[in-house]
Amino acid sequence: MKFQYYIPTKVLFGCGQLSKLHKQKLPGKKALIVISSGTSVKKFGYLAKVQEQLDKAGVEYAVFDKILPNPIQSHVMEGAAFAKQEGCDFVIGLGGGSIIDSAKAIAVMATNEGDFWDYIFGGTGGKNMPKNDPLPIVAITTTAGTGTEADPWAVITHQDRNEKIGFGYDKSFPVLSIVDPELMVSVPEKLTAYQGFDALFHSTEGYLNKNMSPINDMYTLKAIELIGKYLPIAVKDGQNLEARENVALANTLSGMSESISGCISEHAMEHPLSGHNPKLEHGAGLIMICQAYYAYWAHRGVVDQRMIDMAKALGRRDATKPEDFVTALHELMVACGVDDLKMSDYGIQEGDLEMYTKAAYETMGGLFTVDPAPMPFEDCFKIYQESYK
Structure with missing residues (x-):
């Protein structure tokens, strides 16, 4: 009976928990909010609610809205460059598994050199370990599918090689996750x-x-x-x-x-x-x-x-x-x-x-x-x- 247990994420679970975001000790002063290329988080008001919470907390933000249902390497790199350009010091993934996975990958590449695929261990990945800690990650899930709010994993596809591979290590756990089922009622x-x-x-x-x-x-x-x-x-x-x-x-x-x-x-x-x-x-x-x-x-x-x-x-x-x-x-x-x-x-x-x-x-x-x-x-x-x- 030998095993290792390590889940360092603080989880706020239950209906209405998003309204408590502003009361949390947030890990920075400016957030990159990562959302999908679709319209749902805007249409149903979830993005506006997160922005309102950040305003209450006195935290600035920028929005990156290009993530696909099967997220790709090029958008990870684009999001990381945007985070650097905007001076963001933490990342919020607002959406389903593809969004939060992308937020984790963007957080890694916002602080490390090279290409995201340099750190992938399968396929044609470079099998390197990131030298620098990623930006802190906050996960706000709007779906119940991947469990990525409670694990370190990010699954990304290399759009030129059709390789879909998981990446993760101890540093890519979210520091805070909000699981609010009220954000899930709009899922078809x-x-x-x-x-x-x-x-x-x-x-x-x-x-x-x-x-x-x-x-x-x-x-x-x-x-x-x-x-x-x-x-x-x-x-x-x-x-x-x-x-x-x-x-x-x-x-x-x-x-x-x-x-x-x-x-x-x-x-x-x-x-x-x-x-x-x-x-x-x-x-x-x-x-x-x-x-x-x-x-x-x-x-x-x-x-x-x-x-x-x-x-x-x-x-x-x-x-x-x-x-x-x-x-x-x-x-x-x-x-x-x-x-x-x-x-x-x-x-x-x-x-x-x-x-x-x-x-x-x-x-x-x-x-x-x-x-x-x-x-x-x-x-x-x-x-x-x-x-x-």
Whole structure:
């Protein structure tokens, strides 16, 4: 029973917590507010609320509004240059996972030389460690999907190489995170589902990860339970604050699991799909491969009890075999209306599946090393084939 636990982020959780931002000890005098290239945070008034809180705190700000749903390296570098130009001394990520991930990456590059890819450890990354601490990061999440408000990770795509790779270290944790479910009621039905499944798989992968611990088990099983119970409600009724709050809690717990355990090869397999096809939502890509993926581990017989545990947490209290988790997972997909997703609808070609398999090992190969057991290349390829439609 040996494990490391390190989550240095202060989390303000619950409805109305954004209104307490001005009372916090903020880590600087001028913030770079990072938001998406879309209109939602402006249209629903979230940006104005953050600006009002900063005004109350006597903190200046500048806004960088170019981040894409699958964020890219060039925007990280542009945002870092803008932060330097504006004299910002901390970064606020206001939005979903792509925004907060970008805020972390921008914070790193605002204080370090070279290119962001110099510090990426997978694929064609330079595998260097940043010499200087990043600017402090404040995360204000408007979605429940990635758990990035409670972990150090940032997933960025190199737009010229189609490499989608995670980056993170102890210094890239947010110093402060606000998880206010009132900011999530505007998320559309499909995105609520995609994001909820992303959070689910952070926990299921964390529970199957070789780096397991008693604390991680508590976080992951509770998150799986909350998502199984409340995600279908949040999908069907986005205004239901009880459901939103419980899915948000599951998401934050999943982020904590990401910090002390981490994902396994399911995420490594999805990243090439959305890395090469930017219109594919990350959560949707995970849903497309999840049934074949977990059926594979059920068949391998190396984590039977853990899969039974997850099935019970997901609502099948009478679960007795690992395949019960795959059944429970399918039932949740049906309940959330995402059981009909097709790779072909996003332009993914069946003839490219071997290329995606190679990319999974090349760009995120480290995740295969923490699988419950080694996954041979041909098995990974077969999971893609069985998922294709």
